[in-house]
Amino acid sequence: MSEQVKDAILLASMPKALNGKEFTYCPGCHHGIVHRLVAELIDEFGLREKTLLVAPVGCSVFAYEFFDVDGTVAPHGRALAVATGMKRAKPEMFVLTYQGDGDLAAIGTAETIHAANRGERVTTVFINNAVYGMTGGQMAPTTLLGMKTTTSPYGRDPKREGYPIHMMEIMRALPGVAYAERVKVSRPQDVPKAKMAIKKAFYAQLLDVGFGIVEVLSTCPTNWGMDPVEASRWLEENMVKEFPLGVYVDKVTEVMKEKGVK
Amino acid sequence: MGEKIMVKGTEAIGEAAIRAGCKVYFGYPITPQSELTEYMSRRMPQEGRVFLQAESEVATVNMMYGASSVGVRVMTSTSSPGFSLMQEGISYMANARLPAVFVDVVRGGPGLGDIQPSQGDYFQVVKGGGHGDYRLPVYSPSSLQEAVELTIHAFDVADKYRTPVVIFADGMLGQMMEPVEFPDPVDPSTLPSKDDWALTGARGRKARYVTSFDIDPYKLEQMNLVLQETYKKIEAEEKKWEEFMTDDAEIIFVAHGTVGRIVKSTVKMAREKGIKAGLFRPISLYPFPYERLAELAEKVDIVMTVEMSAGQMLEDVKLAVMGRAETPFYGRLAGVIPTPAEILEAMMKEIRR
Amino acid sequence: MEHRIIAAGFGGQGVMLFGQIIALAGMIEDKHVTWLPSYGPEMRGGTANCTVVVSDDPVASPVVDMPNEIAIFNIPSLLKFEPTLAEGGILVMNTSMIDREPQRKDIKVIKIAANDVAEKLGNVKAQNMVMLGAFIETTKVVSKESVFKALEKKMTGKKAAFLDLNKRAVEEGMKLAREQL
Numbered sequence: 001m002s003e004q005v006k007d008a009i010l011l012a013s014m015p016k017a018l019n020g021k022e023f024t025y026c027p028g029c030h031h032g033i034v035h036r037l038v039a040e041l042i043d044e045f046g047l048r049e050k051t052l053l054v055a056p057v058g059c060s061v062f063a064y065e066f067f068d069v070d071g072t073v074a075p076h077g078r079a080l081a082v083a084t085g086m087k088r089a090k091p092e093m094f095v096l097t098y099q100g101d102g103d104l105a106a107i108g109t110a111e112t113i114h115a116a117n118r119g120e121r122v123t124t125v126f127i128n129n130a131v132y133g134m135t136g137g138q139m140a141p142t143t144l145l146g147m148k149t150t151t152s153p154y155g156r157d158p159k160r161e162g163y164p165i166h167m168m169e170i171m172r173a174l175p176g177v178a179y180a181e182r183v184k185v186s187r188p189q190d191v192p193k194a195k196m197a198i199k200k201a202f203y204a205q206l207l208d209v210g211f212g213i214v215e216v217l218s219t220c221p222t223n224w225g226m227d228p229v230e231a232s233r234w235l236e237e238n239m240v241k242e243f244p245l246g247v248y249v250d251k252v253t254e255v256m257k258e259k260g261v262k
Numbered sequence: 263m264g265e266k267i268m269v270k271g272t273e274a275i276g277e278a279a280i281r282a283g284c285k286v287y288f289g290y291p292i293t294p295q296s297e298l299t300e301y302m303s304r305r306m307p308q309e310g311r312v313f314l315q316a317e318s319e320v321a322t323v324n325m326m327y328g329a330s331s332v333g334v335r336v337m338t339s340t341s342s343p344g345f346s347l348m349q350e351g352i353s354y355m356a357n358a359r360l361p362a363v364f365v366d367v368v369r370g371g372p373g374l375g376d377i378q379p380s381q382g383d384y385f386q387v388v389k390g391g392g393h394g395d396y397r398l399p400v401y402s403p404s405s406l407q408e409a410v411e412l413t414i415h416a417f418d419v420a421d422k423y424r425t426p427v428v429i430f431a432d433g434m435l436g437q438m439m440e441p442v443e444f445p446d447p448v449d450p451s452t453l454p455s456k457d458d459w460a461l462t463g464a465r466g467r468k469a470r471y472v473t474s475f476d477i478d479p480y481k482l483e484q485m486n487l488v489l490q491e492t493y494k495k496i497e498a499e500e501k502k503w504e505e506f507m508t509d510d511a512e513i514i515f516v517a518h519g520t521v522g523r524i525v526k527s528t529v530k531m532a533r534e535k536g537i538k539a540g541l542f543r544p545i546s547l548y549p550f551p552y553e554r555l556a557e558l559a560e561k562v563d564i565v566m567t568v569e570m571s572a573g574q575m576l577e578d579v580k581l582a583v584m585g586r587a588e589t590p591f592y593g594r595l596a597g598v599i600p601t602p603a604e605i606l607e608a609m610m611k612e613i614r615r
Numbered sequence: 616m617e618h619r620i621i622a623a624g625f626g627g628q629g630v631m632l633f634g635q636i637i638a639l640a641g642m643i644e645d646k647h648v649t650w651l652p653s654y655g656p657e658m659r660g661g662t663a664n665c666t667v668v669v670s671d672d673p674v675a676s677p678v679v680d681m682p683n684e685i686a687i688f689n690i691p692s693l694l695k696f697e698p699t700l701a702e703g704g705i706l707v708m709n710t711s712m713i714d715r716e717p718q719r720k721d722i723k724v725i726k727i728a729a730n731d732v733a734e735k736l737g738n739v740k741a742q743n744m745v746m747l748g749a750f751i752e753t754t755k756v757v758s759k760e761s762v763f764k765a766l767e768k769k770m771t772g773k774k775a776a777f778l779d780l781n782k783r784a785v786e787e788g789m790k791l792a793r794e795q796l
Contacts, residue, residue: 019469049463049464049465050463051463052461052463064473067469068464069463070461070462070463070470070471071461071469071471071472072327072328072358072471072473073471073473073475074327075324075327075350075351075354078320078327078351081320081321081322081324081325081327082324082327082328084314084321084325085286085288085327085330085332085336086329086331086461087328088314089285089312090332110317110318110320110321111317111321114316114317114321266642268635268638268639268642268648434651434677434678437651437652438649438650438651438652439638439651440649440674441648520677523675524675524676526675526676527675527676529675599678601676601678601679601680602675602680603680604680
């Protein structure tokens with residue numbers, strides 16, 4: 001079977017790690033794309049029966065509704081503490097957190113940094129859409145300067161609200177981190193790249209290298225007040241400037257080579 | 263049972279937890295319980311189990327959530343300010359029906375307070391310090407042997423009802439030494455299976471979720487009703503108390519934990535003076551043994567509560583006594599330990615009144 | 616019979632160990648015992664005391680407001696605990712550290728220059744064991760044999776090297792107390 005046919009089959013079929021329920025996320029939201037990528041990887045690694053998914057508080061609180069894997073919903077910001085508890089108690093499980101910017105980089109900053117610094121063998125998918133989606137568009141730790149939200153109605157002013165926080169740059173300072181990359185999924189050609197990044201973050205755990213995290217710059221058309229296409233364009237023009245894409249930490253590729261993993 | 267050995271309270275509780283099959287311990291240093299955390303850091307690896315010092319009590323309780331959700335026995339210990347920080351997570355665990363054992367070595371408060379023994383966390387521990395309709399079984403030991411037995415019992419109760427359970431201790435119990443006998447370690451194969459609810463991986467079955475969440479109020483109400491049913495069962499089956507010289511008592515003291523023990527000396531002193539005093543010592547603070555205390559209150563004029571607080575358990579005592587007797591109170595605050603003689607003096611004042 | 620004991624001094628004088636050995640010896644004799652420490656906020660050099668109860672019956676309160684036997688290692692502790700001693704009670708004091716007289720006339724006082732004695736035995740640190748010997752000889756709370764067994768249990772590893780010295784210190788303390796009885 002040619003690669004193209006394989007891809008076509010993959011695209012047309014539902015990953016086993018998803019239960020087939022229709023996503024309830026807003027039109028144009030990137031959660032759907034990222035959910036699918038995660039699910040495809042769970043399938044490809046054959047991890048469905050070993051995976052424990054920790055959903056956060058935020059829009060993706062519903063993640064567990066769509067994934068056909070065991071899971072829980074952590075208190076707001078505590079996903080990585082919950083994940084630490086699971087992984088320490090049952091190291092044979094594959095533990096995944098899926099978190100938004102408010103969860104991971106505001107209320108849960110301490111848990112994020114310490115889990116990363118301990119090199120917890122867990123994998124985190126971090127959705128950064130620069131806004132609190134579920135609660136109605138309030139300012140996030142990653143809200144851009146000048147950006148208007150329902151709690152920064154005059155635009156984010158660094159004198160008043162400080163600066164957008166850069167988690168991948170922080171991850172680079174933590175020795176426990178094995179893989180950290182910032183990606184986006186706003187254009188079709190971004191998607192395979194994002195998938196590869198998440199794959200490396202899976203390997204960080206599976207090859208016992210350390211903590212793996214991927215930040216996905218995402219849209220929130222509803223709270224940004226844009227249509228999906230406009231939102232993707234806005235992301236390209238504004239968020240990418242503030243949050244440079246790329247690999248921030250990679251201790252995984254070398255281990256993959258050593259172990260002959262592709 | 264092995265031979266008697268002399269241990270500190272913190273060690274007694276830690277060793278009991280290990281023998282109860284506690285597989286994972288998370289904790290954060292705070293006086294006056296850090297010795298328990300230290301003990302576990304030494305002993306758990308020796309047993310091939312997990313010890314992890316968390317970055318905060320907030321992280322601790324959530325690590326417990328995670329470990330409990332995959333089906334292992336898990337414990338932490340902390341002291342009052344740390345227990346305050348854990349409340350959100352405990353509320354989540356209560357509704358997610360996650361068994362776990364918390365040891366609160368209560369110290370003087372409010373705020374940073376001090377590091378001396380206190381019982382000022384009664385409301386927080388017994389009435390629920392977190393949000394929502396939940397209760398936690400709470401046990402208050404007064405001796406180290408009892409602390410050993412109740413710690414083991416706490417793990418069983420936690421698993422039986424799928425609920426967090428609290429051991430209400432204080433710095434006096436934690437620091438004192440007394441001879442104890444430890445039971446043999448439990449055989450893990452005899453522990454109840456958690457395969458029907460724990461997150462073990464969706465192998466040969468549908469995926470499942472452990473959660474305290476449902477956006478649909480009708481479904482969340484059903485979850486709540488399950489909790490309320492559980493609490494009814496706990497109230498019917500899990501009340502514990504001790505009575506000391508209550509048979510012919512004309513005045514009954516009510517005191518729990520270490521204060522209960524101090525009051526025993528007061529009772530003896532009162533009896534030497536010809537005053538028929540007795541002690542009712544609640545061991546389970548939730549469920550509180552209301553009915554038995556009500557029976558005893560029928561026969562006496564005074565039911566006197568003594569606490570290292572401003573009068574918190576006193577409210578439960580009044581709910582039990584319901585006006586059948588006078589319910590005076592004597593308490594010391596902020597970490598001051600009442601002595602047998604001063605309690606006796608307080609009692610004499612009430613009698614003369 | 617219930618021995619309600621308080622031992623008090625500076626942190627670092629071995630007051631806690633003094634109490635623990637009595638409690639452990641009591642346990643060896645199948646008595647009911649409790650040991651309850653009270654620390655100042657300082658880790659070293661502050662005041663420290665412990666309360667030990669040794670009883671034929673289960674111990675009710677581990678907290679004692681009127682001890683019947685006290686071992687006093689410094690002046691602040693003398694000032695604090697002498698007034699609390701029960702009538703007819705026993706005070707054993709380390710006169711190497713305390714250059715003043717007790718005030719009470721209704722108690723029995725045993726004076727031991729414990730530091731000097733310990734120094735002569737070869738190590739001033741054993742002063743708490745000299746005090747312990749004098750204390751058990753006077754109060755009869757536990758026997759010398761039980762104290763020795765307790766010491767053997769407690770002093771293992773590196774500390775075992777001090778076992779002999781400690782035993783001699785206990786014996787010396789007992790002898791000095793006997794002379795005053």
